[in-house]
Amino acid sequence: MVQRLKAYKFRFTPTAAQRKQLAVEFGCARFVWNRCLDVRSTAWKERQEKQNHVSLGRQVTAWKKTECPWLANATANCLTQSLIDQDKAFKNFFDKRGKYPRFKSKWNKQSVRYQLDQRHIQSTYRSGEYLKLPKLGFIKARWSRIPTGIPKMATVSKDPSGRYFVAFACEEGVEALPLTGVAVGLDLGIKDVVVASDGLKSGNPRHLKKQMRRLKFQQRRLSRMQKGSNRRRKQRQRVATIHAHIAAMRADFLHKTTTALIRRADVLALEDLNVRGMMKNHHLAGALADVGMHEFKRQIGYKADWYGRTVVTVDRFAPTSKTCSHCGRYRETMLLSVREWTCPDCRTHHDRDVNAARNILSFATAGEAGLARGGSLNWLSHRLSTPVEARTEAEKLDEAVRLERAA
Ligand SMILES: [Zn+2]
Known part of the structure; x- marks a missing residue:
């Protein structure tokens, strides 16, 4: 049994009073984040002094007493959580895992985190349908399922399209799935998001592409509206709603696909593609992001773990x-336009992607030992003499270009 940290996220509709209070919470947390980020940056630049949430927390308390008395309207714990997040952001930056922390904008997603204690939990979903939070009172969420395990934190957020969510992270045990005795190779691409060695083809719903016309139309309207106007604010929300819709459809497709694959096989072989490097090609970033290749690999990774x-x-x-x-015969030349081919040696008829997925499976499971056998050897010598451009990633990019042109 593996212990996993599972996030539960529920949508909720706040009352008018709760909306008002949440606006205060979001605003104060954002103010504290931005101002402390500034204090931190200056302290470091001018005096090489490191600050943390404890030292900054003292400053926030001081501001409450002097220049910013309105900060007291917010839940103190939410402000502290915001500073703890900033500590993490800086740690990620210093450990070279992330970029330098940035200022938060009121137009992006807003969120605050509450530390839950036993009292909150008593009054949450355990006994009823409500979650009680400081200064907000009871929140009625749409409990699409009942979380198991005990959450320590609750995050309340509002996305740019104006929807409110509450999320918990619960630690819980998860049973491994029964073994199936199946191993699959997975070829990731753009025509099909994934093709498995047993012939399964996922297709590619291309959510962004399909919504592009609608999105562009609304974005054009937005760009023509006067800055700071009420109409522009509403239009911005309309654009955000389309984005949220696309993201939801993509997430749904990816989760269903990865879960189905995890259920079907004990061993999953993948190509080690450099998705980030591929995204740097800005002509193709759109098509690649629409596939969600990075997210696909991430989901396969953690679900396999669970x-x-x-x-x-x-x-x-x-x-x-x-x-x-x-038979392992290596073909020097094979145009990308060739979707199906017959091996001249063994006369096997291949679908290009299924063949690739089968090779991924055998290369990955056999490892270097397998490569030393028979026909596979000649690609190894070939590899040493071929420029990098001729390799798999370049091929995926070619495929994306062709599809872009065809569309
Ligand atoms: Zn063959």
Whole structure:
């Protein structure tokens, strides 16, 4: 049994009074974040002095007594949580995991976090349908499912399209799924988000692309509206709603696909693609982001962890589509336009992507030992003499370009 941290997120409709109080909470937390970020940056630049949430918390208390008495209208704990988040953001920056923390804008997603104590939990979903939070009173969420485990924090957020959510993280045990005795290779791409070695093709719903016309139309209207006007504020919300819709559809598709794959196989083989590097090509970033390749790999990773599955990766330069998965013959030239082909040696008829997925599986599971056998050897010598451009990532990009042109 694996312990996992599972997030539960519920939508809720605040009352008018709660909306008002939340606006105060969001505003104060954002103010504290921005002002403390400034204090931190100056302290470091001018005096090489490091600040943390404790020292900054003292300053916030001082501001409450002098220049910003209105900060007292917000829940003190929310302000502290915001400073703790900032500590984490700085730690990520110093450990080279993240960028330098940035100022928060009132136009982006707003959120505050509450530390829950036993009293809150007593009055939450355990006994009824309500969650009680300081200064807000009872919140009626849409409990689409009842969380198990005990949450320590609750995060209340408002997205740019104006929806309110409350989220908990609960630690809970999860049972591994029963073994299936199946191993699959997965070829990630753009025509199909994923093709499995057993022939499954996911298709690519291209949510962003499909909504593009609608999105562009609304964005154009937004750009023509006067800054600071009420109409512009409403239009901004309209654009945000379309974005939220696209994100929700994409998430739904990815979760269903990854869960289905995790259920079907014990071992999942993937290509070790450099998705971030590929995203740097701005002509294709859109098509690639629409696929959600990075998110796909992330979901496969953590779900495998939860359910006791194994993920293996194959070298990103392995010639997965140019090798016959049946006899191992390597073909020097194979145009991307070739979707199906017949091996001249063993006469096996291949679907390009399924063949690639089969190779990913055999390369990943056999490892280097497998490569030393028979036909696979010639790609190894070939690899040393081919420029990097000729490799898998370039191929994925080519595929994206072709699809963009065709569309
Ligand atoms: Zn063959």
